[in-house]
Amino acid sequence: MIDKHLMKLRARDRISSDEEAAIRAAVADVIKVAARRTVVRAHDPIDFSTILLSGFACRRKDLKDGRGLITELHVAGDFTDLHSFTLKYLDHDIVALTPCTLAVVPHIRLKEITEQHPHLARVYWFSTNLDAAIHREWELSLARRPAAARMAHLFCELYIRLGIAGLTNGFSYDLPLTQELLAETLGLTSVHVNRTLQQLRSDGLVEFRQGRLTITHWDALQGAADFDPAYLYLDRQER
Amino acid sequence: MIDKHLMKLRARDRISSDEEAAIRAAVADVIKVAARRTVVRAHDPIDFSTILLSGFACRRKDLKDGRGLITELHVAGDFTDLHSFTLKYLDHDIVALTPCTLAVVPHIRLKEITEQHPHLARVYWFSTNLDAAIHREWELSLARRPAAARMAHLFCELYIRLGIAGLTNGFSYDLPLTQELLAETLGLTSVHVNRTLQQLRSDGLVEFRQGRLTITHWDALQGAADFDPAYLYLDRQER
DNA sequence: CGAGCAGTTGAAAGAGCTCAAAACTAGTGG
DNA sequence: CCACTAGTTTTGAGCTCTTTCAACTGCTCG
Numbered sequence: 001m002i003d004k005h006l007m008k009l010r011a012r013d014r015i016s017s018d019e020e021a022a023i024r025a026a027v028a029d030v031i032k033v034a035a036r037r038t039v040v041r042a043h044d045p046i047d048f049s050t051i052l053l054s055g056f057a058c059r060r061k062d063l064k065d066g067r068g069l070i071t072e073l074h075v076a077g078d079f080t081d082l083h084s085f086t087l088k089y090l091d092h093d094i095v096a097l098t099p100c101t102l103a104v105v106p107h108i109r110l111k112e113i114t115e116q117h118p119h120l121a122r123v124y125w126f127s128t129n130l131d132a133a134i135h136r137e138w139e140l141s142l143a144r145r146p147a148a149a150r151m152a153h154l155f156c157e158l159y160i161r162l163g164i165a166g167l168t169n170g171f172s173y174d175l176p177l178t179q180e181l182l183a184e185t186l187g188l189t190s191v192h193v194n195r196t197l198q199q200l201r202s203d204g205l206v207e208f209r210q211g212r213l214t215i216t217h218w219d220a221l222q223g224a225a226d227f228d229p230a231y232l233y234l235d236r237q238e239r
Numbered sequence: 240m241i242d243k244h245l246m247k248l249r250a251r252d253r254i255s256s257d258e259e260a261a262i263r264a265a266v267a268d269v270i271k272v273a274a275r276r277t278v279v280r281a282h283d284p285i286d287f288s289t290i291l292l293s294g295f296a297c298r299r300k301d302l303k304d305g306r307g308l309i310t311e312l313h314v315a316g317d318f319t320d321l322h323s324f325t326l327k328y329l330d331h332d333i334v335a336l337t338p339c340t341l342a343v344v345p346h347i348r349l350k351e352i353t354e355q356h357p358h359l360a361r362v363y364w365f366s367t368n369l370d371a372a373i374h375r376e377w378e379l380s381l382a383r384r385p386a387a388a389r390m391a392h393l394f395c396e397l398y399i400r401l402g403i404a405g406l407t408n409g410f411s412y413d414l415p416l417t418q419e420l421l422a423e424t425l426g427l428t429s430v431h432v433n434r435t436l437q438q439l440r441s442d443g444l445v446e447f448r449q450g451r452l453t454i455t456h457w458d459a460l461q462g463a464a465d466f467d468p469a470y471l472y473l474d475r476q477e478r
Numbered sequence: 479c480g481a482g483c484a485g486t487t488g489a490a491a492g493a494g495c496t497c498a499a500a501a502c503t504a505g506t507g508g
Numbered sequence: 509c510c511a512c513t514a515g516t517t518t519t520g521a522g523c524t525c526t527t528t529c530a531a532c533t534g535c536t537c538g
Contacts, residue, residue: 069379069382083368087369114357122353125353128371132368136310140300147494178515179516179517191494191495239327430486430487431525431527433487
């Protein structure tokens with residue numbers, strides 16, 4: 001159930017069986033959420049965090065005028081809003097992009113982990129710092145990478161992140177997002193996403209049809225994106 | 240010496256004298272760094288973090304072609320690269336933008352804090368999550384706010400953050416950055432920064448001369464920026 | 479006084495946006 | 509099994525914001 005979550009943690013550090021038990025014990029509930037539902041609303045005080053077990057979710061911020069931005073995509077295995085444990089409320093919404101299954105972890109249990117399992121606490125701290133690293137890379141993309149490179153970069157990132165959770169199949173993976181949602185993720189308009197997608201396809205880099213992405217030329221995609229996975233901290237270290 | 244750092248922490252939570260002592264004891268050294276020096280280089284393994292005592296520093300990421308982006312500005316009192324404690328190396332450089340004084344905190348001491356002072360560890364965890372929140376707001380700025388609003392937003396953010404550390408004077412504060420550096424911060428060109436600055440000045444919102452910024456019309460600046468300080472988590476909470 | 483940054487200005491080009499309409503695709507109900 | 513609807517994708521054309529390139533000014537410091 002939380003295996004993908006454990007896979008993600010274990011890709012970065014050793015997790016003892018004792019710690020694994022603590023994680024499993026911290027899960028108070030498992031809930032299902034429909035697509036397009038807001039799971040956690042910005043500014044609402046909150047006393048639990050959620051681990052995404054299946055589906056796609058995101059952090060979304062919006063401007064007063066309604067236009068918004070998805071600031072991070074979450075895939076199965078991610079602790080979608082661990083940040084709220086120390087922040088106490090969020091500066092953004094957590095939205096289910098597809099039907100999602102979520103494990104609910106009360107903050108009290110997380111507090112106990114910081115008191116009884118300092119190493120595990122550091123692993124979770126790491127995991128929020130990894131989110132910050134992803135945010136930084138997206139800042140760079142938004143500021144400096146033109147649409148095609150930005151999109152290519154996102155596809156590369158998801159390929160790696162989904163791969164860690166065992167959710168890729170060769171060079172393809174499910175990405176059940178509309179072009180509209182992709183636009184909110186890339187800081188573009190859906191019209192431009194459409195044209196950019198056509199460009200990547202005609203350049204022979206990717207195919208994107210019916211919610212499934214296939215990378216047809218990985219090296220070229222990585223090159224076009226200027227993608228270096230270092231910011232995903234893929235090495236195992238004692239945290 | 241680390242008072243500004245304590246002011247920043249105490250704006251968000253209660254820090255006991257015991258915890259304060261632990262922080263002071265964690266500082267192994269205080270160093271001075273010249274302007275424009277890279278303090279920590281991306282990808283280099285590192286076993287200490289630094290608290291910025293005076294000056295301005297930043298996190299800077301760059302693309303292969305040399306163009307880069309400042310993904311966060313750091314002001315006195317900030318733990319500039321606490322992230323490296325769990326990440327073990329950084330995905331970006333830490334650069335001194337002005338002459339800086341830095342307190343060096345070895346990671347071993349931070350590890351001890353996570354083991355002996357869980358509450359303080361949570362406060363520091365919070366502080367890295369606050370960095371992530373700032374990254375998210377900058378993502379939104381880069382993606383959706385036009386140049387003038389983006390710049391106005393930055394000036395608002397710095398006004399609040401510097402205020403917490405007691406570094407504002409009425410509605411003005413030192414901001415010893417060139418327009419070139421401002422451009423790297425805002426994801427613009429220096430030419431456009433120049434024109435945008437003229438616009439904000441002619442609109443009567445700010446003055447920016449000789450490294451000092453003066454907000455001439457706070458409400459209008461905040462309005463132009465669509466600035467809401469909620470993402471800076473200015474309330475005291477038990478973390 | 480001259481060198482070297484930092485800031486300023488102008489003109490042209492380009493990436494991405496806006497608006498608007500048309501073409502698909504599924505799912506629904508008769 | 510077909511018609512109908514709603515959502516998504518695609519296309520076109522004009523427009524805007526920001527960039528690029530290039531020159532010029534002004535300041536500071538040796």
